[in-house]
Amino acid sequence: MSSYLGYFLIMLGLINASLLVISKPVFSRITSNYDSIIQSTSKLQFPLLLASFVCLILSFLYDDFSLKYVSSNSNSSLPFYYKISATWAGHEGSMLLWCLILSFWMYLASKYSKSLDGRFRNSFLSILGLLNIGFLIFLAFTSNPFERNISIPIDGKDLNPLLQDFGLIIHPPMLYMGYVGLSVVFSFAVACLIHRDFSPELARWIRPWALASWSFLTLGIALGSWWAYYELGWGGWWFWDPVENASFMPWLITTALIHSLITCEQKSMFKNWTIILAILAFSLSVLGTFLVRSGILISVHSFANDPARGIYILLFLAAILGVALYIYFKNSSFMNDNLKFKLLSRESFFLINNILLVTATFTILLGTIYPLILDLLGLEKISIGTPYYNAVFLPIMTPAIILAGYVPLMLYLKNKRNFELLKHIYLSVGIILLFTLPSIYFLDEYNMLVLLGIFIFVWVICNLIYYIYKMYKESKNMNLLKNKLGMIFSHIGLAVFVLGATVVESNNLEQELVMSPGQVVKLKNYQFKLNQLSEYEGPNYTSVKADFVIYRNDEIIAEVFPEKRLYNSSEMPMTEAGIAPKINGDLYITLGNLISENKWSVRIYFKPMVRLIWLGAILMFIGGIISILTRKQLILSTK
Amino acid sequence: MISKIKYILVGIIFFSNTYAEDFDNQRYQNLIEEIRCMVCQNQNIAESEAPLAVDLREKVKEMLLDGKSNIYIKNYLTDRYSDFILYDPPKNTQTALLWLGPVLFLVIITYLFYSRRER
Amino acid sequence: MNLQKNISFIVFAIFFIILSIGLFTDTKKIQSPLINKKLPEIVLPDLKSQNMISHNFLPKETFLLNVWASWCQACIVEHEKIKNLSNKGIKIVGVNYKDQREDAIGWLSIYGNPYLFSYSDKEGRLGLELGVYGVPETFIIGEDGIIKDKIVGPITDEIINKRIDPLFRKNND
Numbered sequence: 001m002s003s004y005l006g007y008f009l010i011m012l013g014l015i016n017a018s019l020l021v022i023s024k025p026v027f028s029r030i031t032s033n034y035d036s037i038i039q040s041t042s043k044l045q046f047p048l049l050l051a052s053f054v055c056l057i058l059s060f061l062y063d064d065f066s067l068k069y070v071s072s073n074s075n076s077s078l079p080f081y082y083k084i085s086a087t088w089a090g091h092e093g094s095m096l097l098w099c100l101i102l103s104f105w106m107y108l109a110s111k112y113s114k115s116l117d118g119r120f121r122n123s124f125l126s127i128l129g130l131l132n133i134g135f136l137i138f139l140a141f142t143s144n145p146f147e148r149n150i151s152i153p154i155d156g157k158d159l160n161p162l163l164q165d166f167g168l169i170i171h172p173p174m175l176y177m178g179y180v181g182l183s184v185v186f187s188f189a190v191a192c193l194i195h196r197d198f199s200p201e202l203a204r205w206i207r208p209w210a211l212a213s214w215s216f217l218t219l220g221i222a223l224g225s226w227w228a229y230y231e232l233g234w235g236g237w238w239f240w241d242p243v244e245n246a247s248f249m250p251w252l253i254t255t256a257l258i259h260s261l262i263t264c265e266q267k268s269m270f271k272n273w274t275i276i277l278a279i280l281a282f283s284l285s286v287l288g289t290f291l292v293r294s295g296i297l298i299s300v301h302s303f304a305n306d307p308a309r310g311i312y313i314l315l316f317l318a319a320i321l322g323v324a325l326y327i328y329f330k331n332s333s334f335m336n337d338n339l340k341f342k343l344l345s346r347e348s349f350f351l352i353n354n355i356l357l358v359t360a361t362f363t364i365l366l367g368t369i370y371p372l373i374l375d376l377l378g379l380e381k382i383s384i385g386t387p388y389y390n391a392v393f394l395p396i397m398t399p400a401i402i403l404a405g406y407v408p409l410m411l412y413l414k415n416k417r418n419f420e421l422l423k424h425i426y427l428s429v430g431i432i433l434l435f436t437l438p439s440i441y442f443l444d445e446y447n448m449l450v451l452l453g454i455f456i457f458v459w460v461i462c463n464l465i466y467y468i469y470k471m472y473k474e475s476k477n478m479n480l481l482k483n484k485l486g487m488i489f490s491h492i493g494l495a496v497f498v499l500g501a502t503v504v505e506s507n508n509l510e511q512e513l514v515m516s517p518g519q520v521v522k523l524k525n526y527q528f529k530l531n532q533l534s535e536y537e538g539p540n541y542t543s544v545k546a547d548f549v550i551y552r553n554d555e556i557i558a559e560v561f562p563e564k565r566l567y568n569s570s571e572m573p574m575t576e577a578g579i580a581p582k583i584n585g586d587l588y589i590t591l592g593n594l595i596s597e598n599k600w601s602v603r604i605y606f607k608p609m610v611r612l613i614w615l616g617a618i619l620m621f622i623g624g625i626i627s628i629l630t631r632k633q634l635i636l637s638t639k
Numbered sequence: 640m641i642s643k644i645k646y647i648l649v650g651i652i653f654f655s656n657t658y659a660e661d662f663d664n665q666r667y668q669n670l671i672e673e674i675r676c677m678v679c680q681n682q683n684i685a686e687s688e689a690p691l692a693v694d695l696r697e698k699v700k701e702m703l704l705d706g707k708s709n710i711y712i713k714n715y716l717t718d719r720y721s722d723f724i725l726y727d728p729p730k731n732t733q734t735a736l737l738w739l740g741p742v743l744f745l746v747i748i749t750y751l752f753y754s755r756r757e758r
Numbered sequence: 759m760n761l762q763k764n765i766s767f768i769v770f771a772i773f774f775i776i777l778s779i780g781l782f783t784d785t786k787k788i789q790s791p792l793i794n795k796k797l798p799e800i801v802l803p804d805l806k807s808q809n810m811i812s813h814n815f816l817p818k819e820t821f822l823l824n825v826w827a828s829w830c831q832a833c834i835v836e837h838e839k840i841k842n843l844s845n846k847g848i849k850i851v852g853v854n855y856k857d858q859r860e861d862a863i864g865w866l867s868i869y870g871n872p873y874l875f876s877y878s879d880k881e882g883r884l885g886l887e888l889g890v891y892g893v894p895e896t897f898i899i900g901e902d903g904i905i906k907d908k909i910v911g912p913i914t915d916e917i918i919n920k921r922i923d924p925l926f927r928k929n930n931d
Contacts, residue, residue, distance in 0.1 A: 233686070359745045362740070385683070387673055387727035396741065
């Protein structure tokens, strides 16, 4: 049966990774060819885990309810594409996905590291191998997706209706590509410490890997936010939920990392700090896993918790962080950072960027853990949510984003003659205010938040456009620009995101009321008419579907069908929102509760510019990928 | 001249009516987003359809129509459900570190870095 | 460097100690801010007779105020314990929370009625006043009308031993 094979393959993976790790200490005494053992085992891990993963998928597709994981997360009437995605819906399967992606990154690291010094490369891959072992032990012995049921149920419990959705299919894999990719950065950093080498060439080598993780994290987080928006039924896109915070913290640190790596590469500066960041990024990634899977925090994301799992992950995290820090303090003296930089230099601005991003990360960590601390001290239980983060996080990030728009241009101009910083700033601010303020006419509500958002957007875009113009004029061709294209895309993406977020948070309109068929409701200059309510049966649910027609100035502009579904397997009613995207924003309708015969409570929203949030994230993702593809090519030695 | 215009514009912004058509509704929406649902504790009462959330929304609406201030409404809730029901953590000695932590961290880390700078 | 190392170690240790303890500690229930405050005046009708009940009808001694409903599964589990407490001589007043009258009365006839009487809190107004969020909930009201304790969730033997008996024993001394 594929399930026995699946578990067997995990064991093979463990053995293979162990071979990798002992190659250097053990096999090096026997043969001088232990290099090739390291290469082969680090590449072999991927097909092994992939095969195991396929076994699990097959178990789902063939309704193998003898497996506990399958029977808990699937059902014979589940559509086949959800049976496939159910593979990573629960804790055990998603851990297998994690291990698979880890093996994939190790494969890539092995394949593309030929230009690295041989001994360094061996250490690098061995550390990755150790990480593989750590997670595989966790998978095999506490979270086995191939565990059998004692008695085989007739049918499965079905996949959580919330997860029966396209967004949930790609959100975890993308997120894990980001999370797990940081293991490469971590292993590299530790290898640098062990070999007492962190040259500019090494900094340049690792940067695309950090960029790749960053890009996938951006995409993964954006997908999660997008999913929450259309699936959870009230149009929110970020909740400061502990698990969201757990994914955001590594993102912030990785953002700091990709910037500080530049200073390492170009000025050999801040090397100590960069190594620490690399270690921190992955540690936060593992911490995130811990917070989600240990049951220590209540969250909408929490997997079924089991203290044993929590203990293991915590110990594992303590081990990797502790060992990495120990090696750091022992060896880091080889990095003589020359900390000679001017206050208005590139290095200084990158440092400010790093300081702000790390402070922001600390803020989120504090907010996430503080209720736990108070609780453990026997003090009053409190809640920490959006109001706190708005008050603390936003003021820290705002200067960082403002700098993101201005610094590329400023540094470029600084080398030119007659550059007077203050005059330049006044002029810039003046011109941009001129662009910003007219936008007041287009808004219903203009408070400090949205004005700041628009200002930042115009500020970043204007500065970048001027920067592009200047560069093009100077070089008369696009080559100079090519190297900066990724940065430009990402920074524009950031600006677009800020615009979307601030406009929708300050200008969204909501109405909650009871409606019956035939009724019309007005919001802004839109009219919403509930045409009719109908019922139907889906593959594994029954549904009440509402037909809403939306008018603007008496012309039909959209028709949406919000639903309330009751899945056969669960008592939780699910909301399917009816969304009509328009140029200026989303019209968003959900059904609430049945009040009486043919009378439903209904919520109608207008969410202006909300899609810019995810458009911005996609632009950032594209920028990251472009940066990877357009980096100055390393000379790869053939081996 | 430019700075004069800036002053005038800033003045307009501050004194203009910053609420959309329905005064109560916007305030109501902002309020209910800050109140935690005690039943399904991962949602605020704006999103939750739990019976308690529905009741609490009704109560908040009532108090708003009654002309009660935001502070009054929040105190009403914390008097009965404790600070846990508000997503805005209280500002007292127990949460001092929470509110001051970020600023302290920023100051300390900036000092650590810039004090090592060689001129 | 040494200072850095020591501080890192301390931060590291504190961080992991917090997380470890957090793993093993059961998150406590939320403490009610109503404890040691006076029970608010209740203006609700009686479940059976539907007449308004005057505040004088409340017991003058320490008693239990138990919030229950026919739709609440845990209430069935708890009900045996409630009846036992009533048999021991403890006065118990019920609050029928967000329920239909017929369902509630039917529930009592099936599972037994240990209550002196039950308020009918159809809209949940009293529940809001008392900070109710998880039925069943039980308040221990002292003879001075002060709320001595609030128990969220079904009453268990442990709760009876640790929280209920002590408050009633004190009474009888």
